[in-house]
Amino acid sequence: MQNVKVTIPDFKEIKSFFSKGMELSTFEVEFTQAVLLASAAIDKSVKALYNAPGVPSEVMVGKAVKPEALGKTFIRYGLQYREKKIPLIKYPHRETEVSVFNAIPFKTLTSDKKYFLPINKARSVSVNVRKKGGYSLKRQRTPYKKFLVDNGYMKGIYVRDTSETWSELPTRGESGKIVGGRRAKYHELYGPSLADLAETVFKYEPEVQKALDNIPEIILNSVAKYYG
Numbered sequence: 001m002q003n004v005k006v007t008i009p010d011f012k013e014i015k016s017f018f019s020k021g022m023e024l025s026t027f028e029v030e031f032t033q034a035v036l037l038a039s040a041a042i043d044k045s046v047k048a049l050y051n052a053p054g055v056p057s058e059v060m061v062g063k064a065v066k067p068e069a070l071g072k073t074f075i076r077y078g079l080q081y082r083e084k085k086i087p088l089i090k091y092p093h094r095e096t097e098v099s100v101f102n103a104i105p106f107k108t109l110t111s112d113k114k115y116f117l118p119i120n121k122a123r124s125v126s127v128n129v130r131k132k133g134g135y136s137l138k139r140q141r142t143p144y145k146k147f148l149v150d151n152g153y154m155k156g157i158y159v160r161d162t163s164e165t166w167s168e169l170p171t172r173g174e175s176g177k178i179v180g181g182r183r184a185k186y187h188e189l190y191g192p193s194l195a196d197l198a199e200t201v202f203k204y205e206p207e208v209q210k211a212l213d214n215i216p217e218i219i220l221n222s223v224a225k226y227y228g
Helices: 010-013 023-048 194-204 206-228
Strands: 002-008 067-070 075-081 095-106 113-128 146-150 154-160 166-168 186-188
Touching: 002 023, 002 194, 023 067, 023 206, 075 194, 113 146, 154 166
Parallel strands: none
Antiparallel strands: 002 075, 067 075, 095 113, 146 154, 154 186
16 A cells, blocks of 8 residues: 655645634535645656556545644645556567577477477567656566466466476477476566556656645635635
8 A cells, every 4th residue: 555645735824714613624625625636646647657557546545535644834635545466468568579599498208308499589578667758666677588478378477486497398299299398487577556656756746746736725715715
């Protein structure tokens, strides 16, 4: 769970509008609407800067916001985003063939000796998480090359866990075909979550900060209309 803290400054000025005995809850709707403008700005920035499927508000916990802290000169709200994994394959990706020296290991029906069948093609997978202007994110580095699987049983971008590709060698039978074998352990890769992207743009994106700076004026105008 990622928490984004939206602090509304100039609260002392806002409080000056309160008549004696007026409760903060009187303007709960106005505060909520103003803070949700920040949420909308976060959504817009994530959509503009990253290739993630969806926007952070889709994983926001609750559709209303409540004050987390109340001081003499400020009020703080928290936007909570659920950590939901996004498979890396759901980001734009492409697979290209590269010419490399490669070989498939195998054994025969009569021997456990390891043989190799040379092949000269392999596939490289590249993924585009950021759009132009997107802020750098913590990279998920892997010791081995990632590979794409897209068949009737599995779909995703994976990386093996060991230096060996096979835990059990395939076999070349009398027909000459290489069959069987068991792949070494591997795991699926995931891209940045919507919660991570929300936190990133909240910290660094000027357009989000601009929306935050406008919140006090929006609330003041709402409160002034109430008293008008």
